[in-house]
Amino acid sequence: MTRKRGMYFFIMTIVAALFLSACGKDSDEAKADNPGKEGEAGQTYNFKLAHIAPPDHIWNETAQKFAEELEERSDGRMKMELYPGGQLGGEPDMVQQLETGSLDFGFITTAFLTSRSDAFSGWFAPYLFDSYEAAYEAKDSDIAKKILATLDDQGLRAKDYFFSGNRTMMFREKVETPADIKGLTLRVTPSPALQDWYRLLDANPESISLPDVYQAAQTGVIDGMEMDLDAAVTSNFNEVTGFGALTNHMVWPSVMIASGKVFDAMPEEDQKIIEEAMAAASEFGTMKRSSLEEEYMNTLKDRGMELYEMDESLFDPFKEEYDEQYKAKDPLIKEFIETFRK
Numbered sequence: 001m002t003r004k005r006g007m008y009f010f011i012m013t014i015v016a017a018l019f020l021s022a023c024g025k026d027s028d029e030a031k032a033d034n035p036g037k038e039g040e041a042g043q044t045y046n047f048k049l050a051h052i053a054p055p056d057h058i059w060n061e062t063a064q065k066f067a068e069e070l071e072e073r074s075d076g077r078m079k080m081e082l083y084p085g086g087q088l089g090g091e092p093d094m095v096q097q098l099e100t101g102s103l104d105f106g107f108i109t110t111a112f113l114t115s116r117s118d119a120f121s122g123w124f125a126p127y128l129f130d131s132y133e134a135a136y137e138a139k140d141s142d143i144a145k146k147i148l149a150t151l152d153d154q155g156l157r158a159k160d161y162f163f164s165g166n167r168t169m170m171f172r173e174k175v176e177t178p179a180d181i182k183g184l185t186l187r188v189t190p191s192p193a194l195q196d197w198y199r200l201l202d203a204n205p206e207s208i209s210l211p212d213v214y215q216a217a218q219t220g221v222i223d224g225m226e227m228d229l230d231a232a233v234t235s236n237f238n239e240v241t242g243f244g245a246l247t248n249h250m251v252w253p254s255v256m257i258a259s260g261k262v263f264d265a266m267p268e269e270d271q272k273i274i275e276e277a278m279a280a281a282s283e284f285g286t287m288k289r290s291s292l293e294e295e296y297m298n299t300l301k302d303r304g305m306e307l308y309e310m311d312e313s314l315f316d317p318f319k320e321e322y323d324e325q326y327k328a329k330d331p332l333i334k335e336f337i338e339t340f341r342k
Helices: 002-033 058-073 091-100 118-124 132-138 142-149 192-200 210-218 229-234 260-264 268-291 293-302 312-327 331-340
Strands: 045-050 078-083 105-109 156-166 168-171 185-187 204-206 224-227 243-245 251-259 306-308
Touching: 045 058, 058 078, 058 105, 058 156, 058 268, 078 268, 091 105, 091 156, 091 251, 091 260, 118 142, 118 192, 118 331, 132 156, 132 251, 132 268, 132 331, 142 156, 142 331, 156 229, 156 260, 156 268, 168 229, 185 210, 192 204, 192 312, 210 224, 224 229, 229 293, 251 260, 251 268, 268 293, 293 306, 312 331
Parallel strands: 045 078, 045 105, 185 204, 185 224, 243 306
Antiparallel strands: 105 251, 156 251, 168 224, 168 243
């Protein structure tokens, strides 16, 4: 009897050990499939970040800086894979992935975000900032943070801004005054705020995808474009638009966004690491892009493009009309414009 009882307890001990081993294995596999979302201190993470800019663009350098800062500040617990060049789809696709939590981070243009929240249009008030540095300082203002928060109820955690140049105007024929813009067909980023500005100038804005812009200008489908110097250099737009007006009439902010499902499940100490790493990456990307401005201008001049300035005061009536139109759209736009319009 004693031997049978001993055998019984031996068998039960083996069964219990196998059961606990299986549970532990399942738990480890679950963590491997869903790293960084357990909400535990000391958790390891394998993040994904996507954006639409090509690998040689300042955006990707900014993303690389963000990844480096995360790994360093977390003592190696946070690692990140980068997907530049729209590898995971366009901005609508990426935002949807951020909402579901299948994507951890995205760099999204403020131009696109105006379709999600009118408040972001405040950034596109023409000639609102006197300098690149002034725009960068504005990102940390209370009103700029309020605008970021308008995405909270969409499952997005918009945490910081960064900047990649100002908007300029490029033409096939030289244009020197707003009156010369009247009736021209211009490629303009497909954002209501940007397109409304050109409608105020009596231009005809066209939403042409960036890969098709070169041919559209070459064949005369468009008379010019609203563009930044980065794209003008990398896409050789100087070959099809020989004149560049350095209006710098709008800043070009983008937003660093985390998935709400991912970010909210993390402990506060890890959320803080992410916010601090974003701030460091924002400063790096913005300041490096600012330092490249003269280099881009010299490159375009060397290629034969004529660069010149237009008298800002000629645009004053149009600025006033834009301000009134957009301040009426949203109280946050009104507050933003009135805070920074000097």
